Amino acid sequence: xxxxxxxxxxAIAEALAAxxxxxxxxxxxxxxxxxxxxxxxxxxLHVDAEGALRDAAAxxxxxxxxxxxxxxxxxxxxxxxxxxxxxxxxxxGSRILEGWVPPYDxxxxxxxxxxxxxxxxxxxxxxxAMGSSTEHSAYGPTHNPWDLERIPGxxxxxxxxxxxxxxxxxxxxxxxxxxIRQPGAVTGTVGVKPTYxxxxxxxxxxxANSLDQAGPVTRTVLDAALLHELIGGHDPLDSTxxxxxxxxxxxxxxxxxxxxxxxxxxxxxxxxxGEGYQAGVLARFEESVxxxxxxxxxxxxxxxxxxxxxxxxxxxxxxxxxxxNLARFDAMRYGLRVTPDDDPDHRPSAEDVMRATxxxxxxxEVKRRIILGTYALSSxxxxxxxxxxxxxxxxxxxxxxxxxxxADVLVSPTAPTTAFRLGEKVDDPLAMYLNxxxxxxxxxxxxxxISVPSGLADEDGLPAGVQxxxxxxADDRVYRVGAALESLLAREWGGALLDRAPELxxxxx
Amino acid sequence: xxxxxxHTITREQVxxxxxxxxxxxxDAELDDLAPQLSVILESIASIQGVAGDDVPPTSHAMPLTxxxxxxxxxxxxxxxxxxSGAPEVEQQRFxxxxxLGDEQ
Numbered sequence: 001x002x003x004x005x006x007x008x009x010x011a012i013a014e015a016l017a018a019x020x021x022x023x024x025x026x027x028x029x030x031x032x033x034x035x036x037x038x039x040x041x042x043x044x045l046h047v048d049a050e051g052a053l054r055d056a057a058a059x060x061x062x063x064x065x066x067x068x069x070x071x072x073x074x075x076x077x078x079x080x081x082x083x084x085x086x087x088x089x090x091x092x093g094s095r096i097l098e099g100w101v102p103p104y105d106x107x108x109x110x111x112x113x114x115x116x117x118x119x120x121x122x123x124x125x126x127x128x129a130m131g132s133s134t135e136h137s138a139y140g141p142t143h144n145p146w147d148l149e150r151i152p153g154x155x156x157x158x159x160x161x162x163x164x165x166x167x168x169x170x171x172x173x174x175x176x177x178x179x180i181r182q183p184g185a186v187t188g189t190v191g192v193k194p195t196y197x198x199x200x201x202x203x204x205x206x207x208a209n210s211l212d213q214a215g216p217v218t219r220t221v222l223d224a225a226l227l228h229e230l231i232g233g234h235d236p237l238d239s240t241x242x243x244x245x246x247x248x249x250x251x252x253x254x255x256x257x258x259x260x261x262x263x264x265x266x267x268x269x270x271x272x273x274g275e276g277y278q279a280g281v282l283a284r285f286e287e288s289v290x291x292x293x294x295x296x297x298x299x300x301x302x303x304x305x306x307x308x309x310x311x312x313x314x315x316x317x318x319x320x321x322x323x324x325n326l327a328r329f330d331a332m333r334y335g336l337r338v339t340p341d342d343d344p345d346h347r348p349s350a351e352d353v354m355r356a357t358x359x360x361x362x363x364x365e366v367k368r369r370i371i372l373g374t375y376a377l378s379s380x381x382x383x384x385x386x387x388x389x390x391x392x393x394x395x396x397x398x399x400x401x402x403x404x405x406x407a408d409v410l411v412s413p414t415a416p417t418t419a420f421r422l423g424e425k426v427d428d429p430l431a432m433y434l435n436x437x438x439x440x441x442x443x444x445x446x447x448x449x450i451s452v453p454s455g456l457a458d459e460d461g462l463p464a465g466v467q468x469x470x471x472x473x474a475d476d477r478v479y480r481v482g483a484a485l486e487s488l489l490a491r492e493w494g495g496a497l498l499d500r501a502p503e504l505x506x507x508x509x
Numbered sequence: 510x511x512x513x514x515x516h517t518i519t520r521e522q523v524x525x526x527x528x529x530x531x532x533x534x535x536d537a538e539l540d541d542l543a544p545q546l547s548v549i550l551e552s553i554a555s556i557q558g559v560a561g562d563d564v565p566p567t568s569h570a571m572p573l574t575x576x577x578x579x580x581x582x583x584x585x586x587x588x589x590x591x592x593s594g595a596p597e598v599e600q601q602r603f604x605x606x607x608x609l610g611d612e613q
Binding site for chain 2: 100101102103104196197210211236239240242306309311312313315316323327330331332333334335336337339340347348349350351352353354355356358359362364367368370371372374375378384385387388389390391392393394395397429430443444445446472
């Protein structure tokens with residue numbers, strides 16, 4: 001068993017800049033790690049060893065010539081399979097896109113290529129990002145590196161597990177209701193959902209287009225900031241992209257790392273805690289708030305009374321948008337085509353083919369949400385469900401606005417529990433939906449959020465996370481406060497939380 | 510068959526919604542989905558009455574409107590690239606099953 005490369009992306013970047021290592025060596029080390037442990041973790045749906053090594057060699061040539069394309073040139077990365085990658089399969093965890101190879105790159109992928117980051121492969125996810133455990137992937141679940149019998153979170157469990165298991169120093173995720181932050185919390189890693197519109201959605205296969213946002217999946221806050229600055233900023237190909245600079249996020253993370261939080265007001269959201277939250281998760285959260293307070297922050301309790309309705313609002317808006325977005329899978333232009341052949345007297349029509357294809361190509365959760373969304377948008381029910389949800393969405397945003405008058409950032413546990421066992425909730429949609437209780441409000445209102453590891457819960461010894469939310473376009477605040485908390489906790493622990501993760505044996509499942 | 514109460518979706522309704530959604534659900538799926546969706550709907554129906562008539566709806570978190578671009582020719586996919594994922598291709602076009610009725 002080889003020793004994995006446990007360095008952060010920023011440490012690898014420094015070593016590359018200093019000529020102490022090469023991108024080929026770093027990329028090969030991560031490919032070796034994938035070969036060794038991914039049989040057990042199953043974070044990847046597709047590994048592109050050849051392409052990654054080719055790009056790594058090109059990066060080394062640029063470094064040798066003194067012209068790297070970015071600070072992270074040569075640092076390898078894994079990409080969630082919901083982002084289009086030219087020449088690499090993109091399945092969204094669904095049978096309906098099995099084997100589809102996009103003819104174009106998502107803007108975030110194009111920016112990574114333009115910055116010189118070799119792409120290791122595509123990571124597993126709940127089908128079309130619908131889920132909180134990766135168990136809804138058509139290709140089987142990903143396993144949590146802390147305990148292979150448990151879920152890695154979802155929908156971006158593959159990206160979080162890859163980073164947690166040292167299979168990749170960096171990954172991209174997407175977050176529609178918590179799909180970056182919740183996997184971060186349950187795998188002991190860092191995940192950031194940027195401000196809606198802060199990172200391009202072009203080439204991100206839409207689940208719920210008014211909620212989806214791509215963002216960094218990393219082991220440290222600084223690495224997330226480095227990646228965020230690369231992928232963020234205006235994109236004319238996405239009409240919902242904000243035409244403003246992404247901000248000085250790396251500087252914010254570096255500033256936060258000194259652990260000084262004097263003058264920062266931290267709002268503890270009363271509605272995101274208490275009942276439904278695991279005791280060990282709450283204990284680690286309260287300790288984190290205490291640490292931040294000792295470091296000079298002023299903690300205030302804030303109330304966001306409409307957050308209790310956020311989950312219901314989300315489960316009307318999301319299926320409604322998803323039912324519309326997933327109409328594009330029509331078996332005509334790309335993806336699976338299933339032709340029904342049971343009736344010799346009736347030539348199948350395009351509609352017959354579409355019905356049979358969608359029946360065969362979509363999994364249970366996707367069908368459930370398409371039907372629910374179609375219902376919510378139906379004539380006669382529209383005002384009662386979708387229309388009402390849109391109004392409550394306004395009230396959630398007003399709660400944020402009021403809370404941010406009293407606090408610079410809001411904090412809560414990221415997920416109500418630690419990682420549960422594979423299979424435990426897969427047949428109980430409502431129980432599964434509750435995982436996103438604390439993360440959903442940010443998506444409804446478009447505000448940025450980060451999840452930072454807060455420690456291990458006493459009951460089960462599994463990782464928990466703290467979520468830090470900031471006003472829209474104030475992403476720098478989540479980096480400053482996130483880096484401060486990370487640094488304060490590391491001082492308490494004498495190292496990073498991931499240092500305490502069990503060794504993976506490499507036994508394939 | 511349960512009575513159709515305010516937040517119940519019947520098996521017939523699910524079949525109709527599946528038809529609108531162009532998904533050929535099996536009998537077993539129809540049996541499972543109706544009670545599952547009723548449970549979900551029951552729990553999310555709690556938001557009814559939360560917002561008064563005076564609350565405007567939000568369709569989008571960022572209030573961007575009228576995003577225009579210049580009407581100029583830009584590079585795009587080639588025909589080969591656009592057709593590269595197609596289930597069937599003929600004469601540089603997407604080949605689809607019949608779209609009219611059998612008799613037409």
